[in-house]
Amino acid sequence: MKNFILIGKNADNNLIISKKNISRKHAKISKIEDGQFLIEDFSTNGTYINEKRIKKFLLKKEDKLFLADYEIKTNFILELFSNDFFKKNKNVNYESLKKQIEFTEKFFLLKEVYEKYQNDKKKKLSGSAWKKTGFRAALALIPLVGNALGIMASGNNAKQREELMALNDQFKIDYVCPKCKMFLGDLPWQGIKNQKKCRACKTKWEL
Ligand SMILES: [Zn+2]
Missing domain, CATH: 2.60.200.20 (Tumour Suppressor Smad4)
Structure with a gap:
């Protein structure tokens, strides 16, 4: 070593x-x-x-x-x-290493973005839909961003729907590749990390 x-x-x-x-x-x-x-x-x-x-x-x-x-x-x-x-x-050039370090740091911050989105979504959905279907059943109904809106729409009032939509829109802006800005999809951060690199621009998440 x-x-x-x-x-x-x-x-x-x-x-x-x-x-x-x-x-x-x-x-x-x-x-x-x-x-x-x-x-x-x-x-x-x-x-x-x-x-x-x-x-x-x-x-x-x-x-x-x-x-x-x-x-x-x-x-x-x-x-x-x-x-x-x-x-x-x-022999490593520090300038290019620094770029990769900054990219990696930004990528690791996305873990929080994903967790916050999941928590906020849970909170927003904790109203009528929960009472009808139960916590676990309701969670099972919303595996995807797109589907969630359709399914929940029937059980929610207009305000809740609007808030959910705003939440999803923001998530699509925030949960993106730090370099090419492609939306990473409604996949847990750990799953994205396991892919090793961005599917669009091929930049590696880590050194
Ligand atoms: Zn990318």
Whole structure:
């Protein structure tokens, strides 16, 4: 297992940052005992932790890390150590890695979007339809966004119908691929995650 990474402008670094103020060999992050990480600076323009210039420092995932004037996402980089990312990918461009990280972060936020939608839907449907059919039976009747409206319409008043429609419309706007914006369908987030990538634009959800 690789226990350190080199960061800098040169192509032989593990994390390559092609920016003006980054040195050819800028810094090194090493995994030392019991899950601690040491960062060492070799640069001209400096390495900054929480706005203080450092030479050697025990890095924590919540630290704000800047190489010269360039910010590095500490928590993600430290996590990449634990899944052997740098063993599988020896020389990675940080700019493209950052894009993937941001995409992955947005994708993980969709879990909440899905759960909130399900909860809101349950709340909205907790009126007359529940009393008639019972909680479980009613749930079984609404597996799909499209069907739900048709089935529930008979049992609900106009206001409830309108609220449900607004909820579904918003869900179709929010529950989309962070890149191509395709609606992911009324599938639980875990199921979407298991598909590994977006069916439309093929972007992978995770690294
Ligand atoms: Zn997509």
